[in-house]
Amino acid sequence: MEELISRKSLSDQVHDHIKRMILSGELKGGERVPEATLSKLFGVSRTPLREALKKLSDYGLIFIKPRSYAEVVIISEEEAKQIAEVRTDLEILSSKLFSKNAKPEHFKELREISAKCLELNNRGDKAASFELDSLFHLKIAERCGNQCLYEIFEKLDARIQLLRLNQQLNRETLTDYIKQHNILITAIENGEEKIISSILNTHIMHDFHS
Amino acid sequence: MEELISRKSLSDQVHDHIKRMILSGELKGGERVPEATLSKLFGVSRTPLREALKKLSDYGLIFIKPRSYAEVVIISEEEAKQIAEVRTDLEILSSKLFSKNAKPEHFKELREISAKCLELNNRGDKAASFELDSLFHLKIAERCGNQCLYEIFEKLDARIQLLRLNQQLNRETLTDYIKQHNILITAIENGEEKIISSILNTHIMHDFHS
DNA sequence: AAATAGTTTTTTGTATACAATAAAATCATG
DNA sequence: CATGATTTTATTGTATACAAAAAACTATTT
Numbered sequence: 001m002e003e004l005i006s007r008k009s010l011s012d013q014v015h016d017h018i019k020r021m022i023l024s025g026e027l028k029g030g031e032r033v034p035e036a037t038l039s040k041l042f043g044v045s046r047t048p049l050r051e052a053l054k055k056l057s058d059y060g061l062i063f064i065k066p067r068s069y070a071e072v073v074i075i076s077e078e079e080a081k082q083i084a085e086v087r088t089d090l091e092i093l094s095s096k097l098f099s100k101n102a103k104p105e106h107f108k109e110l111r112e113i114s115a116k117c118l119e120l121n122n123r124g125d126k127a128a129s130f131e132l133d134s135l136f137h138l139k140i141a142e143r144c145g146n147q148c149l150y151e152i153f154e155k156l157d158a159r160i161q162l163l164r165l166n167q168q169l170n171r172e173t174l175t176d177y178i179k180q181h182n183i184l185i186t187a188i189e190n191g192e193e194k195i196i197s198s199i200l201n202t203h204i205m206h207d208f209h210s
Numbered sequence: 211m212e213e214l215i216s217r218k219s220l221s222d223q224v225h226d227h228i229k230r231m232i233l234s235g236e237l238k239g240g241e242r243v244p245e246a247t248l249s250k251l252f253g254v255s256r257t258p259l260r261e262a263l264k265k266l267s268d269y270g271l272i273f274i275k276p277r278s279y280a281e282v283v284i285i286s287e288e289e290a291k292q293i294a295e296v297r298t299d300l301e302i303l304s305s306k307l308f309s310k311n312a313k314p315e316h317f318k319e320l321r322e323i324s325a326k327c328l329e330l331n332n333r334g335d336k337a338a339s340f341e342l343d344s345l346f347h348l349k350i351a352e353r354c355g356n357q358c359l360y361e362i363f364e365k366l367d368a369r370i371q372l373l374r375l376n377q378q379l380n381r382e383t384l385t386d387y388i389k390q391h392n393i394l395i396t397a398i399e400n401g402e403e404k405i406i407s408s409i410l411n412t413h414i415m416h417d418f419h420s
Numbered sequence: 421a422a423a424t425a426g427t428t429t430t431t432t433g434t435a436t437a438c439a440a441t442a443a444a445a446t447c448a449t450g
Numbered sequence: 451c452a453t454g455a456t457t458t459t460a461t462t463g464t465a466t467a468c469a470a471a472a473a474a475c476t477a478t479t480t
Contacts, residue, residue, distance in 0.1 A: 010464070047464055066219065067433070068471085068473075277461085426475105430474080436465100439463080
């Protein structure tokens with residue numbers, strides 16, 4: 001069904017594949033991403049591969065040095081801090097808008113994602129838990145009613161996920177972190193803007209400080 | 211000098227050219243942007259032209275319908291409102307950070323741009339005045355010390371400029387608008403966050419309501 | 421051994437050709 | 451005349467070939 005509707009172009013398929021390789025750690029920061037090698041690996045020509053690389057660069061996952069080569073980015077401490085700063089601000093705005101515009105089923109959706117995220121962490125499936133955490137934050141932006149805001153946040157999300165790769169968090173710390181989601185949902189439901197801001201500030205800083 | 215250092219690729223040159231065509235009104239909303247026609251027009255092959263279109267789409271200036279055609283976007287009232295909402299939020303953050311991080315010469319730079327913008331408007335050169343207005347807001351983001359924030363804002367800027375095209379503002383209204391810049395600069399210098407927020411809210415809403 | 425100049429190899433940038441798909445035009449039919 | 455099927459045309463998607471530039475290597479010199 002999905003396949004019949006959206007026959008993705010090779011460019012997009014390749015993009016998704018390389019993105020997964022980067023976000024799973026298979027392709028590490030600093031590693032080169034040569035067009036010829038990868039096009040052979042995927043069995044496609046350089047044309048769609050180039051387009052995929054361009055998009056990855058756009059999402060801040062690789063760095064293309066013109067006429068030279070491309071490599072997986074390494075996000076510095078300073079950049080990570082700056083990303084967290086912007087992210088906090090965008091999430092506060094999303095949450096406030098969500099608070100105003102979201103329907104009951106959207107709150108339910110959030111609670112379900114949050115519960116699933118916690119459950120996966122309890123089981124020890126860190127990767128899947130991370131994915132649900134990302135989805136939780138993305139959903140707030142998606143349902144806040146501002147498409148432009150969602151698009152910006154969705155782009156940032158790639159780099160946020162990349163940052164997580166290098167964090168070594170134990171399960172207990174993660175459990176505390178994930179539980180904050182429910183506090184945030186309640187604050188959003190009650191439209192308590194000051195509380196929303198303070199939760200997100202600690203939540204994302206927590207995320208940042210590995 | 212500039213040319214010797216940055217020999218831009220054809221893709222980038224073509225991108226810049228089409229961007230100018232759109233932001234000057236030469237290419238209007240809804241008009242198609244066919245690869246073959248434009249590649250002949252510029253005397254380049256479809257390869258760099260495709261890359262240029264991809265970038266334009268990324269900046270929200272054209273809409274690419276896969277396997278079909280691309281056209282210059284038309285920003286709806288609702289989208290304009292949403293863009294203004296995000297923009298206000300990002301500019302408030304930029305201004306606050308600028309307030310903390312900027313050096314004296316950066317304030318001077320802002321005042322100079324603001325003065326030039328007003329002068330061009332007085333002369334009746336609306337297009338050039340608009341350009342300086344965009345530069346004013348971009349500079350705040352550029353000098354705020356957060357590269358990630360700047361990149362996001364720089365991307366939004368293209369659509370903000372596109373929105374301006376359809377506004378019919380008389381010179382007096384514009385004069386009032388531009389003069390608000392100096393009030394903003396003073397608030398930033400004094401680190402008055404509440405005032406920064408209120409100025410930007412009215413300034414950008416003003417901008418939005420044509 | 422380090423630095424440098426020159427050469428080779430790798431890699432990207434661009435043009436072109438062909439395939440696949442969607443849009444437009446045409447034609448048949450009620 | 452309208453409408454739906456069919457053909458034609460226009461347009462994008464992908465592969466491939468060649469040009470140009472940068473990186474890697476090698477020989478040479480100090």
